[in-house]
Amino acid sequence: MRTIIEPFRIKMTEALPITTRSEREVLLARAFNNVFLLDADHVTIDLLTDSGTGAMSDRQWAALMLGDESYAGSRSWRRFEQTVREITGFKHIFPTHQGRAAERILAATRLKKGNVVPNNGHFDTTRANIEYVGAIATDLPSTEARDLHSEKRFKGNMDLDGLARAIGVEGAANIPFCMITVTNNTGGGQPVSMENIRRVKELLKIYNIPLMIDACRFAENAFFIKECEQGFADRSLLEIAREMFSLADGATMSAKKDGLANIGGFLACNNDSWADDFRNLLILTEGFPTYGGLAGRDLEAISVGLMEALEIDYQRYRHATVEYLASALIARGIPIVRPAGGHAIFIDAAAFCPHLRASDYPGIGLVNALYLEGGVRAVELGSVMFGKPAPEGGEEIATPHELVRLAFPRRVYTQSHFDYLIEVLDVVWRERASIEAYRITEQAPFLRHFTAHYERADV
Incomplete structure (x- = not known):
């Protein structure tokens, strides 16, 4: 059928305010x-x-009842960790109460005054957390993004030539990490191609600069790759997401977007030293590393929602x-x-x-x-x-x-x-x-x- 219907039916309603x-x-x-x-x-x-304004599914509401509220090492944490690792493949996973908490921990532990963080497009809280510690958030959107009204796909890509120039000017030592935001919210919600992520990673690898993905809308980006990038039409969204994350050294995420939850997020990485720093600050400001400021029921809802988004x-x-x-x-x-x-x-x-x-x-x-x-x-x-x-x-x-x-x-x-x-x-x-x-x-x-x-x- 040509009509694409909502793949759900409504079983509860909420009254809308009507004003003059x-x-x-x-x-x-x-x-x-x-x-x-x-x-x-x-x-x-x-x-x-x-962000956090979506409706949860019946499976998510049912999962809430499984919430294990143990302070440390709960069953809900293990389900959350398993789900995030299945999607991202990262070694170290830390739950946070939302994405900006992950950004704050990343910025506070990895950046110092004068450092530069390139990105295809920092959104507001990412930029604010970077600038709060005295670092510089640099946007390097693709040249195609300058024309708001063109129909070119993957306008969310990073400008590779601009990234190379930035590394040349700033020096690799002054760029503790680079970020790619998928999709590029600042640039109009535009997607980033797998090719662009791969080429960014190849460039950064020359200079030993880690790549972090701002993964708030990773599933939506995976859908664009499947629909619009050659070679991905027969791949599942989960497979595409795994490939995206395999090109990165870590990720921040607000689960209030493609986690289909009303609260929550995570910070993930492969570097053991980074993980030690993340863990220590997380304990100080968010909570024990197996709950990170979230209730067990929140961890359960996110675990289900991450898969539903795919x-x-x-x-x-x-x-x-x-x-x-x-x-x-x-x-x-x-x-x-x-x-x-x-x-x-x-x-x-x-x-x-x-x-x-x-x-x-x-x-x-x-x-x-x-x-x-x-x-x-x-x-x-x-x-x-x-x-x-x-x-x-x-x-x-x-x-x-x-x-x-x-x-x-x-x-x-x-x-x-x-x-x-x-x-x-x-x-x-x-x-x-x-x-x-x-x-x-x-x-x-x-x-x-x-x-x-x-x-x-x-x-």
Whole structure:
């Protein structure tokens, strides 16, 4: 059949909040024009993030009842360890309460001030943890990624020439490790090819630089490789995932994405010395190494979810959902990052709002317009999230692209929800000239987008 249906049926529902525009105007003002500060009870369609917002399966809920809450060496830990090792092959595996905890331990134990970490695209918490210890997070996206609207595949790849130049300039000794994020969230959820990962590893091996994979969406990346890269059509997603991880020396992961769980993550590696450092800091800040800040029931749910994410029918449905929305927006002329990524639609806010400058934060204007029009919560990925103050003060340094991400929670919304979303976007698109400029009135030194306060620039 041509219609790809949800490979599940619904056995429990959760009421959606329905609000009026006048109510939303008051609520957004109370939240200082920052949708992060809205109560979820005031959001109808919540596409803020796909992290921990998915629906667990009946098998995951059943697994919760098997949770062994022993402090050390629980049965749940052994099942978790076995599952992660079956997928990744790594020697040392450490559970953490979420992905940013793994990033923090990695950065705190391996980096010092002035070190450089190349990546195809650091996302917000990865960058923040690297910069917090005084190191430098360097993005090296592929040259194809610069054209947001081209239909080339694997635009999430790392720029190999750029990586070679970075090693030449910085010196291998100043690059404690390199990272590849799969899929490349910062770059529009674009996938990374197996060939690119292999070639990155070959280059790094010359200089004895370890490779870490940010594996939040490893299963979605594996699906892209199966569908779009020559030689993988007959391979299972598990086989493809194993090959990806075999090219790396370690990984960080938020299990709140392709672990299909509401909390959790892990840090893994093959190096015994690294593992000793990870373990010591994990005990200090997360918990004993066999639970890492998680309950046994969480470990059980992740163990099931990691394997469910590698089911081909699930991935076909998820990618068809993204394509459904992408096709509708393209047909209306709405500018999005193309081709569609694996977990979200990324709107080109600069092209959507040509009357606004980067310093007007067009992404914030668009995010707020979506909420006011239909109670839809999205997130800005532009000069608020990734912009930087110029050296010694002055104007901010804008990002190359001003994006707004509509992230899809896993197994949560149906086609009618997306049809509603299309209607909301259609109205906002037709009235885009009225989208307002914003300025920041209060911000934190790191990850400012979470708590910043805004006001309309004409106030």
